[in-house]
Amino acid sequence: MSETFLLPEGHGLIRRANRADVPEIVRLLADDPLGQTREAFTDPLPESYYRAFEAIEADPNQFLAVVEQGGRVVGTFQLSFIPGLSRQGAWRAQLEAMRIEYSLRKQGLGQVVMEWAMEYAKARGCTLMQLTTDKTRKDAHRFYQRLGFISSHEGMKLKL
Protein backbone atom coordinates (compact mmCIF):
# COMPACT_ATOMS: atom_id res chain seq x y z
CA MET A 1 0.00 0.00 0.00
CA SER A 2 1.64 3.24 -1.12
CA GLU A 3 1.18 6.60 0.58
CA THR A 4 0.68 5.50 4.15
CA PHE A 5 1.61 8.05 6.79
CA LEU A 6 2.05 7.26 10.46
CA LEU A 7 0.46 9.81 12.83
CA PRO A 8 2.26 10.85 16.02
CA GLU A 9 1.33 9.77 19.56
CA GLY A 10 -0.25 6.46 18.61
CA HIS A 11 -3.09 8.12 16.69
CA GLY A 12 -2.89 5.53 13.90
CA LEU A 13 -2.22 6.25 10.26
CA ILE A 14 -3.49 8.18 7.26
CA ARG A 15 -3.58 6.66 3.82
CA ARG A 16 -5.17 7.26 0.45
CA ALA A 17 -8.58 5.57 0.36
CA ASN A 18 -9.16 2.61 -1.89
CA ARG A 19 -12.39 1.25 -3.31
CA ALA A 20 -12.87 -1.19 -0.44
CA ASP A 21 -12.97 1.76 2.00
CA VAL A 22 -16.01 3.38 0.37
CA PRO A 23 -18.65 1.80 2.67
CA GLU A 24 -16.73 2.81 5.81
CA ILE A 25 -16.33 6.36 4.54
CA VAL A 26 -20.04 6.59 3.77
CA ARG A 27 -20.79 5.21 7.23
CA LEU A 28 -18.82 8.12 8.73
CA LEU A 29 -20.49 10.68 6.43
CA ALA A 30 -23.94 9.33 7.33
CA ASP A 31 -23.30 9.21 11.09
CA ASP A 32 -23.91 12.91 11.51
CA PRO A 33 -26.96 15.16 12.09
CA LEU A 34 -26.63 16.72 8.64
CA GLY A 35 -25.21 13.70 6.84
CA GLN A 36 -27.96 11.34 7.88
CA THR A 37 -30.49 13.28 5.82
CA ARG A 38 -28.23 13.40 2.75
CA GLU A 39 -26.50 10.03 2.55
CA ALA A 40 -27.75 6.50 1.84
CA PHE A 41 -25.74 4.03 3.92
CA THR A 42 -27.35 0.86 2.59
CA ASP A 43 -26.07 -2.62 1.74
CA PRO A 44 -25.23 -2.65 -1.09
CA LEU A 45 -24.34 1.02 -1.33
CA PRO A 46 -25.86 3.05 -4.16
CA GLU A 47 -23.62 2.72 -7.22
CA SER A 48 -23.28 6.53 -7.32
CA TYR A 49 -20.77 6.36 -4.45
CA TYR A 50 -18.51 4.05 -6.43
CA ARG A 51 -18.76 6.21 -9.55
CA ALA A 52 -17.73 9.18 -7.41
CA PHE A 53 -14.84 7.21 -5.97
CA GLU A 54 -13.63 6.41 -9.49
CA ALA A 55 -13.79 10.09 -10.45
CA ILE A 56 -11.78 11.03 -7.35
CA GLU A 57 -9.21 8.35 -8.06
CA ALA A 58 -8.86 9.46 -11.69
CA ASP A 59 -8.11 13.07 -10.69
CA PRO A 60 -4.53 13.65 -9.50
CA ASN A 61 -5.67 16.86 -7.76
CA GLN A 62 -7.95 14.95 -5.37
CA PHE A 63 -6.75 13.17 -2.26
CA LEU A 64 -9.40 11.15 -0.45
CA ALA A 65 -7.97 9.96 2.86
CA VAL A 66 -8.93 7.52 5.56
CA VAL A 67 -7.64 7.59 9.12
CA GLU A 68 -7.05 4.09 10.41
CA GLN A 69 -6.54 2.72 13.91
CA GLY A 70 -5.84 -0.98 14.43
CA GLY A 71 -7.13 -1.81 10.95
CA ARG A 72 -10.42 0.15 11.44
CA VAL A 73 -11.39 3.27 9.49
CA VAL A 74 -12.08 5.94 12.13
CA GLY A 75 -11.85 9.12 10.07
CA THR A 76 -11.91 10.54 6.60
CA PHE A 77 -11.35 13.78 4.69
CA GLN A 78 -10.83 14.92 1.15
CA LEU A 79 -8.32 17.46 -0.05
CA SER A 80 -8.79 19.12 -3.45
CA PHE A 81 -5.75 20.88 -4.85
CA ILE A 82 -6.98 23.83 -6.91
CA PRO A 83 -4.75 25.89 -9.18
CA GLY A 84 -5.82 29.49 -9.75
CA LEU A 85 -4.54 32.86 -10.94
CA SER A 86 -5.63 34.69 -7.76
CA ARG A 87 -2.99 35.60 -5.16
CA GLN A 88 -0.27 35.61 -7.81
CA GLY A 89 -1.05 32.14 -9.05
CA ALA A 90 -1.43 30.38 -5.71
CA TRP A 91 -2.49 26.76 -5.34
CA ARG A 92 -5.13 26.30 -2.65
CA ALA A 93 -6.03 23.14 -0.77
CA GLN A 94 -9.69 22.71 -0.06
CA LEU A 95 -10.88 20.46 2.71
CA GLU A 96 -14.21 18.65 2.29
CA ALA A 97 -16.05 15.93 4.15
CA MET A 98 -13.84 15.71 7.23
CA ARG A 99 -15.25 13.27 9.76
CA ILE A 100 -13.86 11.65 12.89
CA GLU A 101 -15.71 8.76 14.54
CA TYR A 102 -17.91 10.15 17.33
CA SER A 103 -16.47 7.91 20.06
CA LEU A 104 -12.96 9.20 19.32
CA ARG A 105 -13.69 12.91 19.41
CA LYS A 106 -12.21 15.31 21.98
CA GLN A 107 -9.07 13.16 22.18
CA GLY A 108 -6.86 15.18 19.89
CA LEU A 109 -7.18 12.95 16.83
CA GLY A 110 -8.87 15.65 14.74
CA GLN A 111 -6.10 18.10 15.50
CA VAL A 112 -3.36 15.63 14.61
CA VAL A 113 -5.16 14.80 11.36
CA MET A 114 -5.55 18.48 10.47
CA GLU A 115 -1.90 19.20 11.22
CA TRP A 116 -0.99 16.35 8.91
CA ALA A 117 -3.31 17.72 6.20
CA MET A 118 -1.78 21.18 6.50
CA GLU A 119 1.75 19.79 6.12
CA TYR A 120 0.69 17.65 3.18
CA ALA A 121 -0.95 20.64 1.46
CA LYS A 122 2.20 22.70 1.98
CA ALA A 123 4.32 19.90 0.51
CA ARG A 124 2.01 19.95 -2.52
CA GLY A 125 2.82 23.64 -3.01
CA CYS A 126 -0.37 25.16 -1.56
CA THR A 127 -0.17 28.51 0.22
CA LEU A 128 -3.77 28.56 1.39
CA MET A 129 -6.12 26.03 2.92
CA GLN A 130 -9.86 26.65 2.83
CA LEU A 131 -13.04 24.95 3.89
CA THR A 132 -16.66 25.72 4.52
CA THR A 133 -18.52 24.42 7.51
CA ASP A 134 -22.25 24.58 8.14
CA LYS A 135 -23.18 27.56 10.32
CA THR A 136 -24.91 25.17 12.75
CA ARG A 137 -21.66 23.29 13.48
CA LYS A 138 -20.43 25.57 16.27
CA ASP A 139 -18.01 22.96 17.64
CA ALA A 140 -16.41 22.66 14.22
CA HIS A 141 -15.94 26.43 14.00
CA ARG A 142 -14.08 26.49 17.31
CA PHE A 143 -12.03 23.46 16.26
CA TYR A 144 -10.86 25.10 13.03
CA GLN A 145 -10.32 28.49 14.69
CA ARG A 146 -8.02 26.86 17.25
CA LEU A 147 -5.99 25.57 14.29
CA GLY A 148 -5.64 29.11 12.93
CA PHE A 149 -8.46 29.28 10.42
CA ILE A 150 -10.11 32.69 10.04
CA SER A 151 -13.88 32.94 9.45
CA SER A 152 -13.37 35.60 6.81
CA HIS A 153 -15.89 34.45 4.22
CA GLU A 154 -19.54 33.64 3.69
CA GLY A 155 -19.92 30.10 2.37
CA MET A 156 -22.77 30.06 -0.14
CA LYS A 157 -24.38 27.04 -1.78
CA LEU A 158 -26.97 26.57 -4.50
CA LYS A 159 -28.68 23.35 -5.48
CA LEU A 160 -28.62 23.00 -9.24
Added chain:
Amino acid sequence: MSETFLLPEGHGLIRRANRADVPEIVRLLADDPLGQTREAFTDPLPESYYRAFEAIEADPNQFLAVVEQGGRVVGTFQLSFIPGLSRQGAWRAQLEAMRIEYSLRKQGLGQVVMEWAMEYAKARGCTLMQLTTDKTRKDAHRFYQRLGFISSHEGMKLKL
Protein backbone atom coordinates in the same frame (compact mmCIF):
# COMPACT_ATOMS: atom_id res chain seq x y z
CA MET B 1 -11.46 29.00 -31.01
CA SER B 2 -13.37 26.11 -29.43
CA GLU B 3 -15.85 26.44 -26.59
CA THR B 4 -17.21 29.90 -27.28
CA PHE B 5 -20.68 30.60 -25.94
CA LEU B 6 -22.81 33.56 -26.96
CA LEU B 7 -24.57 35.32 -24.08
CA PRO B 8 -28.17 36.56 -24.48
CA GLU B 9 -29.24 40.20 -24.90
CA GLY B 10 -26.01 41.41 -26.50
CA HIS B 11 -23.94 40.74 -23.37
CA GLY B 12 -21.06 39.36 -25.40
CA LEU B 13 -19.58 35.90 -25.13
CA ILE B 14 -17.94 33.50 -22.72
CA ARG B 15 -15.00 31.37 -23.73
CA ARG B 16 -12.27 29.31 -22.15
CA ALA B 17 -9.29 31.56 -21.38
CA ASN B 18 -6.06 31.13 -23.26
CA ARG B 19 -2.55 32.10 -22.29
CA ALA B 20 -2.79 35.49 -24.02
CA ASP B 21 -5.71 36.40 -21.72
CA VAL B 22 -3.68 36.07 -18.52
CA PRO B 23 -2.69 39.77 -18.23
CA GLU B 24 -6.29 40.92 -18.74
CA ILE B 25 -7.55 38.45 -16.15
CA VAL B 26 -4.94 39.64 -13.66
CA ARG B 27 -5.92 43.24 -14.42
CA LEU B 28 -9.49 42.40 -13.38
CA LEU B 29 -8.36 40.52 -10.26
CA ALA B 30 -6.14 43.44 -9.24
CA ASP B 31 -8.79 46.13 -9.88
CA ASP B 32 -10.55 45.44 -6.59
CA PRO B 33 -10.19 46.64 -2.97
CA LEU B 34 -9.07 43.19 -1.80
CA GLY B 35 -7.30 42.13 -4.98
CA GLN B 36 -5.07 45.19 -5.20
CA THR B 37 -3.26 44.14 -2.03
CA ARG B 38 -2.80 40.56 -3.20
CA GLU B 39 -2.02 40.72 -6.92
CA ALA B 40 0.95 42.03 -8.90
CA PHE B 41 -0.29 43.54 -12.16
CA THR B 42 3.10 44.44 -13.61
CA ASP B 43 4.60 44.37 -17.10
CA PRO B 44 5.84 41.72 -17.53
CA LEU B 45 3.61 39.77 -15.19
CA PRO B 46 5.25 37.58 -12.55
CA GLU B 47 5.92 34.17 -14.07
CA SER B 48 3.86 32.56 -11.27
CA TYR B 49 0.66 33.63 -13.07
CA TYR B 50 1.68 31.73 -16.19
CA ARG B 51 2.65 28.65 -14.22
CA ALA B 52 -0.79 28.75 -12.59
CA PHE B 53 -2.42 29.12 -15.99
CA GLU B 54 -0.59 26.03 -17.22
CA ALA B 55 -1.78 24.06 -14.19
CA ILE B 56 -5.37 25.15 -14.81
CA GLU B 57 -5.13 24.24 -18.48
CA ALA B 58 -3.68 20.81 -17.67
CA ASP B 59 -6.57 19.94 -15.33
CA PRO B 60 -9.76 18.87 -17.12
CA ASN B 61 -11.76 19.67 -13.96
CA GLN B 62 -10.86 23.38 -14.16
CA PHE B 63 -12.62 25.86 -16.42
CA LEU B 64 -11.11 29.34 -16.45
CA ALA B 65 -13.41 31.65 -18.40
CA VAL B 66 -13.26 35.12 -19.83
CA VAL B 67 -16.26 37.25 -20.69
CA GLU B 68 -15.65 39.22 -23.87
CA GLN B 69 -17.41 42.21 -25.39
CA GLY B 70 -16.28 43.57 -28.76
CA GLY B 71 -12.95 41.79 -28.46
CA ARG B 72 -12.26 43.13 -24.94
CA VAL B 73 -12.04 40.97 -21.81
CA VAL B 74 -14.59 42.44 -19.37
CA GLY B 75 -15.07 39.59 -16.93
CA THR B 76 -13.62 36.37 -15.64
CA PHE B 77 -14.42 33.46 -13.37
CA GLN B 78 -13.13 29.99 -12.65
CA LEU B 79 -15.19 26.86 -12.16
CA SER B 80 -13.66 23.84 -10.43
CA PHE B 81 -15.53 20.59 -10.85
CA ILE B 82 -15.00 18.54 -7.69
CA PRO B 83 -16.00 14.90 -7.36
CA GLY B 84 -16.79 13.70 -3.85
CA LEU B 85 -18.53 10.93 -1.93
CA SER B 86 -20.77 13.34 0.05
CA ARG B 87 -24.42 13.72 -0.95
CA GLN B 88 -24.44 10.26 -2.51
CA GLY B 89 -21.47 10.91 -4.72
CA ALA B 90 -22.39 14.36 -5.99
CA TRP B 91 -20.17 16.47 -8.21
CA ARG B 92 -19.97 20.07 -7.06
CA ALA B 93 -19.00 23.14 -9.07
CA GLN B 94 -17.00 25.68 -7.18
CA LEU B 95 -16.84 29.27 -8.32
CA GLU B 96 -13.67 31.26 -7.69
CA ALA B 97 -12.31 34.61 -8.78
CA MET B 98 -15.43 36.01 -10.41
CA ARG B 99 -14.91 39.59 -11.56
CA ILE B 100 -16.86 41.93 -13.81
CA GLU B 101 -15.30 45.16 -15.02
CA TYR B 102 -16.37 47.98 -12.68
CA SER B 103 -17.79 50.20 -15.43
CA LEU B 104 -20.11 47.40 -16.55
CA ARG B 105 -21.60 46.53 -13.19
CA LYS B 106 -25.29 46.94 -12.32
CA GLN B 107 -26.22 46.29 -15.96
CA GLY B 108 -27.20 42.66 -15.63
CA LEU B 109 -23.98 41.20 -17.06
CA GLY B 110 -23.04 39.45 -13.82
CA GLN B 111 -26.42 37.79 -13.61
CA VAL B 112 -26.29 36.57 -17.22
CA VAL B 113 -22.78 35.22 -16.64
CA MET B 114 -23.85 33.41 -13.47
CA GLU B 115 -26.89 31.92 -15.17
CA TRP B 116 -24.59 30.62 -17.90
CA ALA B 117 -22.21 29.18 -15.29
CA MET B 118 -25.06 27.41 -13.50
CA GLU B 119 -26.27 25.83 -16.75
CA TYR B 120 -22.73 24.79 -17.68
CA ALA B 121 -22.18 23.21 -14.25
CA LYS B 122 -25.47 21.30 -14.58
CA ALA B 123 -24.43 20.08 -18.03
CA ARG B 124 -21.20 18.82 -16.45
CA GLY B 125 -23.24 16.73 -14.02
CA CYS B 126 -22.96 18.94 -10.92
CA THR B 127 -25.87 19.05 -8.48
CA LEU B 128 -24.42 21.77 -6.26
CA MET B 129 -22.66 25.07 -6.87
CA GLN B 130 -20.66 26.65 -4.08
CA LEU B 131 -18.53 29.70 -3.51
CA THR B 132 -17.11 31.74 -0.70
CA THR B 133 -17.16 35.50 -0.69
CA ASP B 134 -15.36 37.80 1.70
CA LYS B 135 -17.63 38.94 4.54
CA THR B 136 -16.89 42.56 3.62
CA ARG B 137 -18.36 42.18 0.10
CA LYS B 138 -21.98 42.95 1.04
CA ASP B 139 -22.97 43.73 -2.55
CA ALA B 140 -21.69 40.33 -3.64
CA HIS B 141 -23.72 38.58 -0.94
CA ARG B 142 -26.91 40.23 -2.18
CA PHE B 143 -25.99 39.45 -5.78
CA TYR B 144 -25.54 35.73 -5.08
CA GLN B 145 -28.59 35.56 -2.81
CA ARG B 146 -30.75 37.01 -5.60
CA LEU B 147 -29.51 34.12 -7.75
CA GLY B 148 -30.68 31.61 -5.13
CA PHE B 149 -27.50 31.00 -3.16
CA ILE B 150 -27.98 30.31 0.54
CA SER B 151 -25.46 31.66 3.09
CA SER B 152 -25.50 28.38 4.98
CA HIS B 153 -21.79 28.02 5.71
CA GLU B 154 -18.84 29.71 7.35
CA GLY B 155 -16.02 30.13 4.84
CA MET B 156 -12.73 29.62 6.65
CA LYS B 157 -9.22 30.20 5.34
CA LEU B 158 -5.75 29.53 6.66
CA LYS B 159 -2.48 30.77 5.21
CA LEU B 160 -0.01 27.90 5.05
